[in-house]
Amino acid sequence: MRDHTRAEQAVGFLLGLIDEGTAGRIRTRTGLPGPEHPAAVRRRLDRAWAWANALPSSVVLWVLEEDDPDLNAVVWRFVGTDAALRRAVARGVPFGPGRTEPLPVHPSLRDEEPEVPESYVRHGLVGALREVTSLQQARAAGSMVLTRTDWAAVAEAHGERPLPGYARWALSVRPDCPPALRERFGSHRKFTHRVRLAGVLDGPAEYATAHGPAVHALQVLSMGHVLFPTRIKEAEQALRPLVQDQLGDREDAWAVLAQLVETFHGNAEELVLTASAVA
Numbered sequence: 001m002r003d004h005t006r007a008e009q010a011v012g013f014l015l016g017l018i019d020e021g022t023a024g025r026i027r028t029r030t031g032l033p034g035p036e037h038p039a040a041v042r043r044r045l046d047r048a049w050a051w052a053n054a055l056p057s058s059v060v061l062w063v064l065e066e067d068d069p070d071l072n073a074v075v076w077r078f079v080g081t082d083a084a085l086r087r088a089v090a091r092g093v094p095f096g097p098g099r100t101e102p103l104p105v106h107p108s109l110r111d112e113e114p115e116v117p118e119s120y121v122r123h124g125l126v127g128a129l130r131e132v133t134s135l136q137q138a139r140a141a142g143s144m145v146l147t148r149t150d151w152a153a154v155a156e157a158h159g160e161r162p163l164p165g166y167a168r169w170a171l172s173v174r175p176d177c178p179p180a181l182r183e184r185f186g187s188h189r190k191f192t193h194r195v196r197l198a199g200v201l202d203g204p205a206e207y208a209t210a211h212g213p214a215v216h217a218l219q220v221l222s223m224g225h226v227l228f229p230t231r232i233k234e235a236e237q238a239l240r241p242l243v244q245d246q247l248g249d250r251e252d253a254w255a256v257l258a259q260l261v262e263t264f265h266g267n268a269e270e271l272v273l274t275a276s277a278v279a
Helices: 005-017 020-030 038-046 056-063 069-077 081-093 118-131 135-142 148-160 165-172 179-185 189-197 204-210 214-219 233-246 251-260 268-278
Strands: none
Touching: 005 020, 005 214, 005 251, 020 118, 020 251, 038 251, 056 069, 081 135, 118 135, 118 165, 135 165, 148 165, 148 179, 148 268, 165 179, 165 189, 179 268, 204 214, 204 233, 214 268, 233 268, 251 268
């Protein structure tokens, strides 16, 4: 059993969007490998650090929403210097809808919480956010906004008197910032551009159709049933009609796609349309 290449993983995800019989024939006649073994997917998770830097922050949030301590240990590699998410993971903060009880913390992450900011100790949650005069201070103070109760307190405080710009910036680029609160923080073009640069997406459908390069997004999605099984269907539903309509049972189109995918710079939607047109 060998691990699939990046291109094979990407094409394999798209092949999973058509019926199994047709996908089997396509694989046989184009030389593409069969479905990836779950054990190989698990091995890829262990090497996830290799592409972690290119992972949008919202994808990390979808993994956290599974509230799985083992997955959280994988996510730990993704969050890098993000003190807020690292603190949340180290404290066992739940992210899944409706969950309130703390999660068990993976043994490897115990005692790994970042240092609590001095401003929080002196001024409390809202007070520390109101005191910030730089982005660095805002990120430190904002790292204590962890639970739904914390976010509600921030929203209430902002409603009473707008928070400083740096505080709003630091909180808005967090993937776990409630969308309604993010909208209240700002709607200027520069503001929304910062949010986009931070990797905050509307959902898996946007990631599947509009995020490039296609080979990287599809590679991540090919692990979706392991990384974020609750959200992967949104990505599949977004791409399935296009794949079935443009590629379907066309062996030539699938062969072209397999040749293009590794070096194609556009998103998955553009990749499928290009392969169909070339074929």
